[in-house]
Structures are given as C-alpha cells and as structure tokens.
Amino acid sequence: MSDIVHLTVDGKAIEAPPGTLLINAVKRAGIEIPAFCYYDGLKLQAACRMCLVEVEKTPKLQVACTLPVAEGMVVHTDTPTVHEARKGMVEFLLTNHPLDCPVCDKGGECELQDMTFRYGFGESRFLEQKQHIDEKQWSAVVYFDRPRCINCYRCIRVCDEGMGLTALGITNRGVLAEIIPNEHDHLNCDECGMCIDICPVGALTSGMYRYKTRPWEMKHVGTICTHCSNGCKTTLGVRNDEIIRGNNRDRSGLNGEFLCIKGRYAFDFTHHAERLQSPLVRRNGKLEAASWSEALAEVAKNWTAIKQRGGRFGVIGSTRTTNEENFFLQKFARQVLGTNNIDHHRSGDVPTLLDALSGRTDALATTADFYERKAVLIVGADLSQEQPFLAWQVRANVRHHNAHIYVATPGPVREDRVAAASVRYQEGGELASLENLREKLRAEPELVVAFGDAIQGDAVRQLVNFGDSLGVPVKYVALLDYSNSRGALDMGLLPHLGPGYHAVDTPGMSLAAMLADESLDALWVVGANPLGRHVLAASKPFVVVQDLFLTDTAEHAAVVFPAASAYEKSGTVTNLCGEVQRLEAAIKVAGTKPDLEIFGLLAREMGANLGIWQASKIFEEIRGSVRGYNIPLPILTTGGAAQTAALNGHVPAPPRAERIQAAHNTLFTSGSLGQFSRTLQVVLEAPGALYQGR
Amino acid sequence: MTFSPALEARFAKLLTIYPEGRQRSAVVPMLMYAQDEVGCVTRELVEEVARRCGVQPMQVDEVIGYYSMLHTKPLGKYHIQVCTNISCLLTGGEELYEHAKKTLGIGNKEVTPDGLFSLEEVECMGACSWAPAVEVNYDFHHHVTCEKLDRLIEDLRKLK
Amino acid sequence: MLYNEPNPLETRVLTKRFGIPNSEKAEVYVANGGYQAFLKATGMPPEKIIEEVKVSNLRGRGGAGFPTGLKWSFVPRTSPKPKYLICNADESEPGTCKDRLLMEYDPHQLIEGMLIGGLAVDSHKGYIYIRGEYRYLITMMEHAIDDAYAHGWLGKNIQGTGFDFDLYVHTGAGAYECGEETALLDSIEGKRGVPRMKPPFPAVAGAWGCPTLLNNVETYSAVPNIIRDGGAAFAALGTPKNGGTRLVCLSGHVNKPGVYEIPLGYPMLEFIEKFGGGVRGGKKLKAVIPGGSSCPVLTASECDIIMDYDTLAKAGSMLGSGGMVVIDEDTCMVKAALRIMRFYAHESCGWCVPCREGTTWLRKMLQRFHDGMGQASDIPIIGQVSKNMLGRTFCALGDAAAMPTISIVEKFREEFEAHLDGRPCPYEHKPAMALA
Numbered sequence A: 001m002s003d004i005v006h007l008t009v010d011g012k013a014i015e016a017p018p019g020t021l022l023i024n025a026v027k028r029a030g031i032e033i034p035a036f037c038y039y040d041g042l043k044l045q046a047a048c049r050m051c052l053v054e055v056e057k058t059p060k061l062q063v064a065c066t067l068p069v070a071e072g073m074v075v076h077t078d079t080p081t082v083h084e085a086r087k088g089m090v091e092f093l094l095t096n097h098p099l100d101c102p103v104c105d106k107g108g109e110c111e112l113q114d115m116t117f118r119y120g121f122g123e124s125r126f127l128e129q130k131q132h133i134d135e136k137q138w139s140a141v142v143y144f145d146r147p148r149c150i151n152c153y154r155c156i157r158v159c160d161e162g163m164g165l166t167a168l169g170i171t172n173r174g175v176l177a178e179i180i181p182n183e184h185d186h187l188n189c190d191e192c193g194m195c196i197d198i199c200p201v202g203a204l205t206s207g208m209y210r211y212k213t214r215p216w217e218m219k220h221v222g223t224i225c226t227h228c229s230n231g232c233k234t235t236l237g238v239r240n241d242e243i244i245r246g247n248n249r250d251r252s253g254l255n256g257e258f259l260c261i262k263g264r265y266a267f268d269f270t271h272h273a274e275r276l277q278s279p280l281v282r283r284n285g286k287l288e289a290a291s292w293s294e295a296l297a298e299v300a301k302n303w304t305a306i307k308q309r310g311g312r313f314g315v316i317g318s319t320r321t322t323n324e325e326n327f328f329l330q331k332f333a334r335q336v337l338g339t340n341n342i343d344h345h346r347s348g349d350v351p352t353l354l355d356a357l358s359g360r361t362d363a364l365a366t367t368a369d370f371y372e373r374k375a376v377l378i379v380g381a382d383l384s385q386e387q388p389f390l391a392w393q394v395r396a397n398v399r400h401h402n403a404h405i406y407v408a409t410p411g412p413v414r415e416d417r418v419a420a421a422s423v424r425y426q427e428g429g430e431l432a433s434l435e436n437l438r439e440k441l442r443a444e445p446e447l448v449v450a451f452g453d454a455i456q457g458d459a460v461r462q463l464v465n466f467g468d469s470l471g472v473p474v475k476y477v478a479l480l481d482y483s484n485s486r487g488a489l490d491m492g493l494l495p496h497l498g499p500g501y502h503a504v505d506t507p508g509m510s511l512a513a514m515l516a517d518e519s520l521d522a523l524w525v526v527g528a529n530p531l532g533r534h535v536l537a538a539s540k541p542f543v544v545v546q547d548l549f550l551t552d553t554a555e556h557a558a559v560v561f562p563a564a565s566a567y568e569k570s571g572t573v574t575n576l577c578g579e580v581q582r583l584e585a586a587i588k589v590a591g592t593k594p595d596l597e598i599f600g601l602l603a604r605e606m607g608a609n610l611g612i613w614q615a616s617k618i619f620e621e622i623r624g625s626v627r628g629y630n631i632p633l634p635i636l637t638t639g640g641a642a643q644t645a646a647l648n649g650h651v652p653a654p655p656r657a658e659r660i661q662a663a664h665n666t667l668f669t670s671g672s673l674g675q676f677s678r679t680l681q682v683v684l685e686a687p688g689a690l691y692q693g694r
Numbered sequence B: 001m002t003f004s005p006a007l008e009a010r011f012a013k014l015l016t017i018y019p020e021g022r023q024r025s026a027v028v029p030m031l032m033y034a035q036d037e038v039g040c041v042t043r044e045l046v047e048e049v050a051r052r053c054g055v056q057p058m059q060v061d062e063v064i065g066y067y068s069m070l071h072t073k074p075l076g077k078y079h080i081q082v083c084t085n086i087s088c089l090l091t092g093g094e095e096l097y098e099h100a101k102k103t104l105g106i107g108n109k110e111v112t113p114d115g116l117f118s119l120e121e122v123e124c125m126g127a128c129s130w131a132p133a134v135e136v137n138y139d140f141h142h143h144v145t146c147e148k149l150d151r152l153i154e155d156l157r158k159l160k
Numbered sequence C: 001m002l003y004n005e006p007n008p009l010e011t012r013v014l015t016k017r018f019g020i021p022n023s024e025k026a027e028v029y030v031a032n033g034g035y036q037a038f039l040k041a042t043g044m045p046p047e048k049i050i051e052e053v054k055v056s057n058l059r060g061r062g063g064a065g066f067p068t069g070l071k072w073s074f075v076p077r078t079s080p081k082p083k084y085l086i087c088n089a090d091e092s093e094p095g096t097c098k099d100r101l102l103m104e105y106d107p108h109q110l111i112e113g114m115l116i117g118g119l120a121v122d123s124h125k126g127y128i129y130i131r132g133e134y135r136y137l138i139t140m141m142e143h144a145i146d147d148a149y150a151h152g153w154l155g156k157n158i159q160g161t162g163f164d165f166d167l168y169v170h171t172g173a174g175a176y177e178c179g180e181e182t183a184l185l186d187s188i189e190g191k192r193g194v195p196r197m198k199p200p201f202p203a204v205a206g207a208w209g210c211p212t213l214l215n216n217v218e219t220y221s222a223v224p225n226i227i228r229d230g231g232a233a234f235a236a237l238g239t240p241k242n243g244g245t246r247l248v249c250l251s252g253h254v255n256k257p258g259v260y261e262i263p264l265g266y267p268m269l270e271f272i273e274k275f276g277g278g279v280r281g282g283k284k285l286k287a288v289i290p291g292g293s294s295c296p297v298l299t300a301s302e303c304d305i306i307m308d309y310d311t312l313a314k315a316g317s318m319l320g321s322g323g324m325v326v327i328d329e330d331t332c333m334v335k336a337a338l339r340i341m342r343f344y345a346h347e348s349c350g351w352c353v354p355c356r357e358g359t360t361w362l363r364k365m366l367q368r369f370h371d372g373m374g375q376a377s378d379i380p381i382i383g384q385v386s387k388n389m390l391g392r393t394f395c396a397l398g399d400a401a402a403m404p405t406i407s408i409v410e411k412f413r414e415e416f417e418a419h420l421d422g423r424p425c426p427y428e429h430k431p432a433m434a435l436a
C-alpha cells in the first residue's frame, strides 16, 4: 500500500495518508465540509448527515465523516445536489428545534445557528406543532433542554470516551430519543461541564452561566487555572469586572478543550462575599479595616524593629502566586529581612528527582508525553481526582494510540478501567509493588512515570533506579498540588535552596520548623493557610498575612493585606511538568492588590531597593538567573507553554529530611481556596474522596 | 429481588447462553420475562437486572425507553393490543380499535379502573394474512370482528 | 391447524411438511425426511456447500434479496475468532407473516438450515432472534431446540459427525428497527437497536465483534431443500438469478388472504386471482404493495408483471419480504400513506437526523392532510421531504419510509388534491374497510 493517496476535490488535487477521513483531508485544500456529529478525537457517528458529498462513481451521496480517502477518488462538495442535501438536513434539524435563539445561552455561538445562516433555507416549510418537553436540571451544574438537542451524541461521547465516566446515555427512540443522566433523574459525575461546552446547541447549559449574558457582551481572557498543578488554560468570559464563565473552546492551551469543574466553574471565589477588600490591622485585639498606608507602615515599623533587635523571621510563600512574586518574595526575605527561613507547602519531591536525574536530557515528562508516550506508570496518585488533565491525557492516549497504562495505588482508581495492569499496595509497599509490574514494563518501548508524595526522599532515587533497570527510556514527573507549586520550588521558596535549586550558605528553617519555633518573632504568610492544619508554637509573633480571605492563618494576623487572585494579575506560573505559561488579568477586585505590588510597597516602606516590581521586568531577571528558565519569550507572549530546561547539576538535599505531604485534593476540593467556591460547595458529589475508583 | 423458581431458572440459563463476558446481552430478555411476573419494569427491577448483568442502571434505562414492549407502568391483567397497520387497516383494524376503546372505556395505553384490561394500538404484529388481528397478552386472535372482540372481552372478564 | 387453507396450485417446497402434527418433535421431522440434508452436508467440503447455495440462486428472503451463497462466502472461515450464526426472526415489516409459519409448522427445517450454515462457515453457536410479540413461538422454538438436543441433532458431536453446534433463542422487545441486521446485532448485545456503520459488514465483524452469518428464517429454511435436491433443482423452480420458491403473505382486499408458496416469477395478477380469489366484493383493484410496506406501491395498471426480484426492481418497486398487500378502489391512498408513515415515525430509532425528523414531519403533514387541513403547496413538499430522506439516512429505514410515500404522492396525486380546502376524505363514508 502506498503511503500517500491522491484525490480530487472540487477540481483541486489533494494528497492524504491512507485512512484519512475525507472530512479531514479536504481541510488541506481549504475546503470545509459542515458537520455536527463529527468531532475530532471522538468516535464516529455519521448521524447528522450534514457532511454529505458527491463522490463520482457512487450512486448515493456519501458521508464524508466516515469515508476514508481512496486513490483516484473524485469528490464534489459544491454541487446543487450537495447544497440541497445540506439545506434539507438543516431544515430537518429545525423542525423540532425551538426558535428561541434570542433567549438561548448559545445564541451567538451556536453551531446550528451558524449552519442555518450558511446552509439553510430562508424560511421554514414546517407548519406542524413542535415537540415540547420540559427542561430538566440534572445537577447544580448541568441543565438539559431536550427540544434544543439535535442528538449529535457529542456529550455522551465526551463523557464516555474523554472523561471515562459514561454518565450520560440516551433513551427512547425516534423524535422522542432523549439524553439521560446516570442516576435516573440526576447526575453523579465529575461535574466537569465538558458535555455542556461540547454541545453544539443550547441543549446543555450550565447553572453558572445560564441566562446571565450574551457571548458578545463579554470580553474573553485566556489565563491559567489557579487550582491544580496541571496548568490548564481557561478562557474567562468577563463582563463588568465579573467573571461569568470559563471554558476553553478555542482549544488554545496545552489542555486543548479539557477543563475540570475547577478550571471551568470554580472562578466564583473571586466575587465571594467574604472577599477581603481592605487591609486589616489588629487594634485592641481586633482586626479592623485600615488604609493601605496605615497597614504598610504598621508592618514596616514592626519588621524594622524586629530586624534591629536580631529577631527571628519566618516567611511562608504560596503555591498559587506567580513566579515573579515568588522570586521577589524570596529576595525580599533573604535580602531585606536577612533570613533563609522561607518555605512553602511542599507537595512533591521535585528537588530529589532533579538531583537523581542530573545530567540527563529527556528524562522529565511533559504533559504532552502523557498523550504521546506508549506507556504510562502511575504510582501513588488518584489521577482522575488529583490531576484531572493528566488523567484526560492518559485516557486519550489509550483511545487514540492504544497506550498501556500501569497503576500502583493504595486503592481503586478510574485509571484501572483502562489499565493494562493495576497493583495495590499498603503504605510503605509502593516500591515493592512495582516489582509485580517489572516484566510488563520491561516489554514497553518507553515509559512515563508519574508519582505522588508517597515517593519522596530516598524512595525517589530508588524509583529512578527501578526505571533504569527496565532498560527502556523513562521520563518522570513528581505530582504536585497547585497552579504554581512547581514555580515555588523553582523560584527558591525553600530554606536550603535559592532560585534554580542553588544551595544557600546557611539553610533556614522549614515551614514545620518555623511553626514549631517557640521564639519566632515574625511570621509572614503569603497566600497560604498553614494554621488551617498546624498550630503556631510561638506565643506572640507578629503575623502578617496576604490573602483573598480571612483564613485561619489570617485570623491570627496583626496585619492582613487583601490580595488579588491569579485571575486578577499578570505574571507567569509553572505547571508540574515545568511548563511555563502566562497569566492574563481578567478582572480587578476593588481594594485588592497583586501580591507583587504589596511586596514592592512593603520594600519601599522598609526603605529597601529590590528593583521595580513589574512582572515583565522580574521575569527578565528570572530568565537571566534561574536555571532552566532561559525560555523563548515569543511562546509565552503568544499564549503558549514554554518548557523549562532540565537541570544539569547536583541539588543538595535538605539538612534534615522532612515529610512532604500533599493536599490530596479531589475534583471538588482545592485547599483553603476551594472553600470559597460556591460551585465546589454545592455540587452533590463534593467533597468526594480518593481511591474510590471513580 | 426474588422471582419465581421458573424465572430464576430462566435467568440462570440466560446468563450462560451468551459468550463469556457478554452478559449484557441478557438485559432485554430478562426485562421481558421479568415484567410479566412483576407487572412492569420498576426501578427496583432496573437495578436488579443491571446488577445481574453487570451493567450500569443507566444502560438499562437506555433500553427500556427504546423497546416498545417494555413498560414502566403496570398494564391490565389482560393487555389488549389491536393492530391498525396497513393490512389490518384495510380489513377493519381501525374500527376494531375504536370499538375496543368504547367497550373498555379507556384510551391508548390506559388501564381500566379494575386493573383487568389495558388497551394499546400496536404496529404490525405479523398476522397480516389473517387480519384484522388482536393480541391479548401473548395470544393471537385472527380475523377479529367487533362481535368476536366483545365475546373475547366477556370471556376474559368471567375468567378474571 | 393451519391459519388458512393451502392452495392446490402452490409449489410446496419449504411448506411441504406444514400441517403434520407434532412437528416440533425431532422424530417427526426425521420421519418426514428431515435432517438428511445436514447429514449429507457433513460429507461435503464447506466450499461445496456454499457452491450449492450459490447455484441455487437463493436470494435473501428478509427483504434486500442479496444472493445468499455470496454472503456465506464472505465469512472468513479461517478466522481464529468464534463465528456466530444468527437467524433474523424479527419479522416486523408490515404485510409480512411467513417466518411465523415456518417456525410454527416446521421448526426443525430452520434448525437444519442453520446447522448447514454452521458447517459452511465453521460456526458452532447460533441464535434465533425472535420478535417479542411472538412469545408463543419462542416457547415452541425452545421446545423444538430442546428436542433436537435430546435426539442428538444439536450439541456436541452431532450424530457422531464430530460437528458441534449450540442454538439459542433470543427475544426482541418490540422494535422494527431490530430487523435491520446491524441494529439486530446491537440489540442482541443488550443495547438499543441502533444500526452500525458498514463496513465492517456482519460477515467480518458482527455479533460481539466476531464474524457473523445472518439470514432470514425463510432463507435458512430453504437451505436443507437445496442441499438435499441440489442447488440446480432449486434454481430451476424460479427464474434466472431468482431461484426457488417463496412464501407470499397475501393480505388486504382479497377474498382468500393467506400465506402461499409459489415459485419466483409467478405472474402477479394471476396470483391475486387464483390464490386470493380476486379482489373482495368484486371491486376494482387500485394498487398493490408488492413486498411489505417499505416497497413503492404499484398501480393496478403496473401489476401485469411476474414476481421476482429483478422484474419488480425494473417496475420501480421491490419483492421485499413477501408481504403483498392488495388495495381496492374504495381505499383512500392518503390514509394508506399516513398509516404507513405513522409506522415508520414510531419505529425510527432516532439515530440519524433525516429519518428521525423526516418521518415525524411527514406523519404530521399527512395527518393534517387527511384531516382536511392540507394546502395545495403541501403536496410537492411531501414528495420533496421524502426525497431529502431517500438515500441519505444512516440505514435503510429512512428509505423504507420515503419510497412508498414518494410513490403514493406521485401516482395518486389527485387523491391528495381531493382532500384540499377542508373537504372531508372522499372515501370515509364508504364501508369498504368494514369487517368481513
């Protein structure tokens, strides 16, 4: 068989690899064949019959979405018969479709509306009564309006194939055929909204967005989801400084169109009623609203005093703030406060992994590797719950490339359903359990290994040894918690390592040590809530907090600064695979300031000169000084993800090994921030649990 | 759920006749045989069949809406199905159906208050050459006239 | 007891044992020459069995008339996968009621036909998919199968031939679409009976993804006769390329409706006269649906033809499933079109747009028309909408709905016009459809 097929479409010569579907082959010649049910990456349906074309020597019109190209095929997509057929299909679709476009959420971005304009009749010949069926609510997120549905099965397929859930089905037949949820009258699912966004019409709508606005009344801002560490792009629809919706229909980020409930809907914390919108200063034991200058002065005064008397500082950074902010913060701590007591909530042992892989190239996995590599091993993570996008990649890899998935977890996970083999272990038995997979893994041509916090310290080196012993190329990734967990590490929010994992002269206290230090004088917590889980040993330290909400930690503060969220600032974040992407400010919340600006103002108030606090300038500094970050700017400025380079050198271990403990969020939790997302709170599935096989 | 020993035996056989791992094939037959005993396809039956065949209950929901002989509401003890499709239509099936409605005092897919009879206008049931035809539960009646139907209904009423 | 008197003019090949008491007993079948063809076939190479079926010019009796021998040759005999044999006993095409008789009066003939099919394609497991309404036949067929097992005609090492074959019955649950072969496959897998994409054809990837031979009851039932008497003898009964006899289900406005076995190529009008005893009440013939409601109707003047696949195709219709419906002069063709469309709208599985929406639209339009609310402009629309379905739907159900409708609006346009402007149906007052 030749590896290229020649055909003629509308008089143009086209080449395509054998097996290419006609509907895709014509795109190269700039020809478009309309389609509803055909959807790239999902199973073929041939149900909407919109893609009919004429193929010479075949009597009937042919369905381009399922027809593979053939040598010498002559196709016509632009004949009166084809136009007639398309008109006919649009007309059929409209017979039972309500003409409620003016009130339909999809109006303005509805594929049926567009097709009607492009291919339909001017007027309707249908004079009969339309079928009416009442709208149904299936969950806090998903609403279904049957009359608008065109039965394209996209929702069913994306749920089944894309999400691995099969939460949607179809019952009845003929014109009464109707999409149904898995729990008879409601849904029990990921509430990801994939079905809603993939619906070409307004049949599936979201409880968050419905009836709120029209697409053209919003400005659309592409930024990076602030929740987990996968780094999905989310396009926020904004009107009047309010985020109305999130989606990624333009498939522009590394996540394509994928988003989980957090990326798509959990932006609602931004306008939560409890959002801090003014600095707070403790007066007479109570936190009271204060002006920025009062609050800044209060902090500078105390810090200066503590510094002068040689007091002990502790600084805890954030896993959701930008690289620029983290870089600036550690500089502030080290240069202005003069301390290496800086840390953050660590969730994965990246430093040890980097050290173990030192000197290798091509040993760190990218998010794309989860879709492209022939085999993936998941150790100690409930991927579908904790790392939703990686899980999506893995499922797509199985579907499209027959990849082999291996799972070693303490309990059942969704990946078991597509896995070539799964093993279970009890805590401590992680590495031993891998021995049961050794033979199978050796037979793989290549492997990607993703591991959670169950593998840390020396176990990371043992895991790498195990990988080496397989005799196949292996790439690794340490799974992390939040949107910039990786950036916090890379930027040196660590007591013993500075930016780029360079050792510092005298290692400072770790997060746990700071909290346990009875003589701590000052604690500065930026975008973190350590006191949500730990107690502070020191009796009267001067606590400064920057946050969106009055967290448990903020309740202990002397001064609280209202911070802007990730959706309200610019800068860069680095996902768990070391891919750097840019944040784009979508809204502004009155009274708040980005953390970077707060740092800058504090530095100025302290009379320190740390350079200007402008994200782009600081990023230049990062590019120039942080190992691995000399990445091409054009990729970032065009909204892409730039891969950081692998480290090449030794990464010193911490002076004292400490237990790293990830947050282990489910799909419906997101640390302290998640408590302020109404969406995450109200879905019936929340808070969910790991290792239930869901 | 518990079923009669005969039905249990049928279920047991059903689960063996399809290829290994293909027990989903038994879903429709199980529903068909079970609804005769249970009266209709109840929620409980859906879950039970799903469990026995190793499928999601939704996958059972998908089929019960699809197949016209699966009913989610109880039928009468005697389910009278009158065919009005083309061969029966030409030989009086429609008049027969209208007559049945009047005699029983119920409409399509309705049940008499005493629960004895239900009526359904059905599509061709394979009795065209002996039309018009009526099926009562699973019994065929050929060349039915209004008088014959009346007699049949009377007999069934007596039988209870 | 037979449902209708046989006619002496019949050529009884498949029906020759009809009426023998206790026919569900294997012994009775054997005593009447049964299972001999199977034993003969066990001594034939599979290619030879298929060759005989090809020579017989047997064409599928389910509706499409595809050459059976050719279909058998498509099954990859050497595939390492299990191969399945399926008998389509969903018989739901309006006008058709013959498979019922074949299972009721001679169940072992069907079993024997399937056994021979199993030998031909190296299959050892078969299923008879019987429509749910035929519950009594499911029971009868199960008894016949049990008896065949008991007498060693099914199961392991059948009659010491070394051939194993298991046969089961699967019940449908009320869905015409499940007669379509690929929808039947989804249905037997426990799903909604929605058609599948072709290729792959069932012969290559059918039930549970394995090679599957699927034929109609009548098709399988013909096979023992072909093997016993030779393909040539069967072929000689019919016309070129249209071998053998077939069961015609005569219904509608005739004096003696019934199922009759006649050779292919029998003249249609003669059949109506000699078998049906002519049009009932001495009325004039208006139209004939030659092979089930999916076929384009023929006007009385088009009926002077012989009945085989090719001749009917040339006449713009089809031999279909053998359901022949005779329509007299007092019948409203708008009503006939409406009733047929009601059926297809009810039975559309809903998978593809043109069939799902088109059948319902046409049903509503025809209803309005028949109710006297039609407009002159609707008449061409009925035809156009049907043509928008024709050849463009996912499976042939859409065609089945479009074809009769197109033929009725084209051939009986004046009857549509007679319903315009609020006029009552001109046929409604006639007691033509009154009960016999």
Ligand SMILES: Cc1cc2nc3c(=O)[nH]c(=O)nc-3n(C[C@H](O)[C@H](O)[C@H](O)COP(=O)(O)O)c2cc1C
Residues within 6 Å of the ligand: C059, C060, C061, C062, C063, C064, C065, C066, C068, C088, C089, C090, C091, C092, C093, C176, C177, C178, C179, C180, C181, C182, C214, C215, C216, C217, C219, C220, C395, C396, C397, C400
């Ligand atoms: C909508 C539709 C319904 C059908 N119903 C039946 C049926 O009830 N019985 C049948 O034998 N074939 C039916 N067929 C034809 C089958 O698809 C298939 O061609 C046939 O069973 C093959 O067997 P044969 O080659 O022996 O005819 C139907 C086809 C379509 C498109």
Ligand code: SF4
Residues within 6 Å of the ligand: A148, A149, A150, A151, A152, A153, A154, A155, A156, A179, A195, A198, A199, A200, A201, A203, A204
């Ligand atoms: S709900 Fe939307 S996506 Fe699902 S079948 Fe209907 S139109 Fe298609």
Ligand code: FES
Residues within 6 Å of the ligand: A034, A035, A036, A037, A038, A045, A046, A047, A048, A049, A050, A051, A052, A063, A064, A065, A066
């Ligand atoms: S895109 Fe081809 S049928 Fe829908």
